[in-house]
Amino acid sequence: MRTSILILGAALLSGGADADEVFLKGGGQLSGRIVSRSATTVEVDVGAGRIAVPVSSVVRIEEGRSALQEYEERAGLIAAGDVEGWLSLGGWASARGLGTQAREAYHRALAASPDDPRANEALGNVKTGGRWVSEDESYRARGYVQYEGEWIAQAEHDAILRERAAEDARDRERREADSRVREAEARAEEAEARAREAEAQQSQQESEGLPLWYGWGAGPAYFPTGPVVRPPVAPNRPVARPMPVPR
């Protein structure tokens, strides 16, 4: 087994393209591995998916050894049953913002030792009634319900539904009261449908997160929950649909 892991590690080392740092205007940066380049686009694998960057957005590219590549090198040297090794690598990845890789390492630790409290806690699992359950299961067990990606209390959930039902009713009454503007109404409904679709997309994108800026200045609109990578957004255009990648 140890041999196969070493082979896997060697394959990762030899098969991987260069690890690169792609610097964007204003200090934005992508760190990972360039998987394709053309006259107009650079595509970077950041370890949770790929991001296509227009060449016009790139200030410079530095080839080197990224944290992602270092993770892969380290992972290639850890035996499957080495709980401490995987836990240590999980912490290492986590400290470098490599959430996907951290989860992967903790899952490997858990596979080797399913009851290890450190691996379980690192994955958000909670011990309930003598067994480890997922974070979501623990919320469900405590009476929370999931709504638009957030775990909230049943009372808040009911209040939101009441509020939205009341809003819909008010909208309906307004529409019914003015039959002269049916044509406009049809247009409005169409726009509303589009807005709802956009809202649904937005909700999907923004699910499960708190705005970082509230506590500590500006930041991403919402903290991502995991490996979600998005295609570039043209300035002044709505955010594009997210491009989920496998966990």
Next chain:
Amino acid sequence: MNARSILAVVALVVPPTVAAQTLDEIVARHVAARGGREALAALRTVRMTGRAIAGPGRDAIVRREIARPGRIRTEFVFQGTTGVYAWDGSTGWRVSPLDGRLEPEPLPAEDAAVSAEQADIDGPLVDWKAKGHAVELVGKEALPGGPAYRLKVTLKSGAVRHVWVDAASGLVVRTESTRRLRGREVALETVFGDYRETGGVAFARSIETGVPGRPRRLRILVETVEVNIPLDGARFRMPPLGP
């Protein structure tokens, strides 16, 4: 009018004055707890580096730089991407690869306003009158860490923040405001703790944000604080658009 009546009249008239004095005392105590007026005035720049943790697999590196007058830049490193969110004193902008935004672009108005608010290196209570804010003492409340004075801060912009100043330490331990999240007004609370001094000024090293009644929290653990380091003004300005 006897002495007792005079006292009664005085008691009726005095409460607002007493409250104002008490407020002044609370703010003065807060300034002293941060390190004192001189130490705060000597602060020209701050860089804080730490980790933002929203749950398993949601662990990012954050760096925040603030420079007088009123400039801020936050960098957010997550899953191989580095995003930049900045305010140069008049304009807010961002590069946010995580959101698919690879070119510098202006911050939405609300985010820009919050950036401007966060760019106040001293915090809103220090010299609040000169800054054009209004502050009133709401009362004293019991928090898990002990009693705290609740202040209502109406910023010059009109935005309202509630701030709890710990009665024992004089440090801000909690803030609360209402924000619009996904189309709904929700209360957001932030709890500050683990204050430690750098350059003679106390900085919170633990910052936890959440919606009351909801189980998830966003924690920021500040690992290093550097003060009065050189920060080029260009770091805060939005780069020119185009090739």
